[in-house]
Amino acid sequence: MTLMQKYPRVRDLLPLAKRRLPPFVHAYLAAGTGAGEAVSRNEQRLAQIELLPVFLRGRVTPDLSTSLFGKTYDLPFGVSPIGLSSLIWPGAERYLARMAAKANIPYALSTVAGDSMEAIGPVAGDNGWFQLYAPNDKVIMQDLLSRARNNGFSTLVVTADVPGPSRREDMARAGAPIGSRNAMSLTPRVFWQSMTHPTWALAALQNGGKFRFKNLEPYYDASSFDNVTQFIGSQLNGSLDWDYLNEIRAAWDGPLILKGILNGQDATRAVAAGVDGLIVSNHGGRQLDAVPASIDLLEAIRSSVGPKVPLLFDSGVRSGLDIARALAAGADFVMCGRAFMYGVAALGEPGPDHVLAVLKDELENTMVQLGLERLADLPTALSRQS
Numbered sequence: 001m002t003l004m005q006k007y008p009r010v011r012d013l014l015p016l017a018k019r020r021l022p023p024f025v026h027a028y029l030a031a032g033t034g035a036g037e038a039v040s041r042n043e044q045r046l047a048q049i050e051l052l053p054v055f056l057r058g059r060v061t062p063d064l065s066t067s068l069f070g071k072t073y074d075l076p077f078g079v080s081p082i083g084l085s086s087l088i089w090p091g092a093e094r095y096l097a098r099m100a101a102k103a104n105i106p107y108a109l110s111t112v113a114g115d116s117m118e119a120i121g122p123v124a125g126d127n128g129w130f131q132l133y134a135p136n137d138k139v140i141m142q143d144l145l146s147r148a149r150n151n152g153f154s155t156l157v158v159t160a161d162v163p164g165p166s167r168r169e170d171m172a173r174a175g176a177p178i179g180s181r182n183a184m185s186l187t188p189r190v191f192w193q194s195m196t197h198p199t200w201a202l203a204a205l206q207n208g209g210k211f212r213f214k215n216l217e218p219y220y221d222a223s224s225f226d227n228v229t230q231f232i233g234s235q236l237n238g239s240l241d242w243d244y245l246n247e248i249r250a251a252w253d254g255p256l257i258l259k260g261i262l263n264g265q266d267a268t269r270a271v272a273a274g275v276d277g278l279i280v281s282n283h284g285g286r287q288l289d290a291v292p293a294s295i296d297l298l299e300a301i302r303s304s305v306g307p308k309v310p311l312l313f314d315s316g317v318r319s320g321l322d323i324a325r326a327l328a329a330g331a332d333f334v335m336c337g338r339a340f341m342y343g344v345a346a347l348g349e350p351g352p353d354h355v356l357a358v359l360k361d362e363l364e365n366t367m368v369q370l371g372l373e374r375l376a377d378l379p380t381a382l383s384r385q386s
């Protein structure tokens with residue numbers, strides 16, 4: 001049986017991902033915050049978007065290529081930044097970057113990724129974006145940006161929607177050591193969970209057996225886990241404001257995207273500050289459980305910023321059909337977080353290629369069923385957004 005026969009949808013990978021990951025790692029990937037309502041709402045509100053086909057158009061051959069900031073990508077979607085992806089599956093950053101370069105889609109490497117921009121930049125080629133959590137220390141910010149530029153990252157994604165850590169109760173209950181005082185330490189519970197998930201533990205061991213924030217290691221003494229926690233707590237915790245955004249804009253001469261914008265007021269101000277695009281995102285429902293589904297905010301943000309500003313979208317996308325729905329609802333480009341990570345968690349190295357194949361096939365098929373060849377025509381298919 002081929003992977004496509006066994007796992008024809010991203011959701012078919014979820015049980016395998018859950019089985020293979022130690023519970024604290026699975027919780028890190030899957031968790032929302034509070035009661036998990038924002039995570040469900042993201043998915044449900046996308047599912048409620050209906051699209052209306054037109055027929056008798058003969059053979060339909062969709063063109064899925066999309067231009068963004070002067071570059072043409074083969075597909076209208078990319079990979080959202082995921083912190084510590086190599087905790088979820090060792091080597092994840094490399095596997096995702098390799099897939100993105102081959103498929104010609106963007107891959108956003110997180111500030112708090114496990115692997116470094118020096119290692120991943122060359123793998124991602126000109127498909128690498130760098131996601132910045134603005135550190136308190138602006139010398140570090142300048143250094144991160146020059147390293148990103150020197151390692152070939154074309155586009156900067158500045159994340160706006162983490163003003164402080166979120167509670168993520170499911171992670172605490174699963175025994176995740178991250179975020180607790182003894183962050184990343186090998187508690188007996190973590191040890192036990194790792195030993196009872198040997199494929200993951202073995203892959204982790206082969207990858208060095210240690211969870212590291214390699215992008216940040218030049219800035220602290222990484223020999224002790226306490227230093228890591230202390231550094232992250234003091235540097236990446238609510239430092240971003242509008243003045244700081246201006247400084248980042250001045251320091252980065254390439255395309256700059258602000259990620260996590262949810263209201264028209266912030267969107268308008270960001271565009272006035274010289275931001276080139278926005279990601280309408282609620283961080284996959286991981287920060288505030290009361291937040292509206294991000295799909296429901298696209299229309300208001302579009303009317304605030306006008307037709308020209310590229311609006312990217314993420315949060316809740318699990319299929320190529322969802323990608324079509326987001327494009328129909330007004331997004332110019334779509335980013336996928338968990339969808340790709342469930343693939344890596346379930347399948348390891350072949351995961352990203354498989355998820356890509358599924359999403360692409362579903363999107364292409366959706367276009368054929370709708371009778372559309374151009375992605376730009378998707379809004380004409382929007383039937384109802386209840």
Ligand SMILES: Cc1cc2nc3c(=O)[nH]c(=O)nc-3n(C[C@H](O)[C@H](O)[C@H](O)COP(=O)(O)O)c2cc1C
Nearest residue numbers: 029080081082083110159283284315316336337338
């Ligand atoms: C495990 C995990 C880690 C994440 N880490 C980051 C991060 O380091 N930086 C960031 O901007 N967003 C981060 N996000 C948010 C994603 O970039 C993206 O906005 C979110 O996953 C989209 O929702 P989806 O997972 O439903 O597609 C993370 C999300 C997950 C699931």
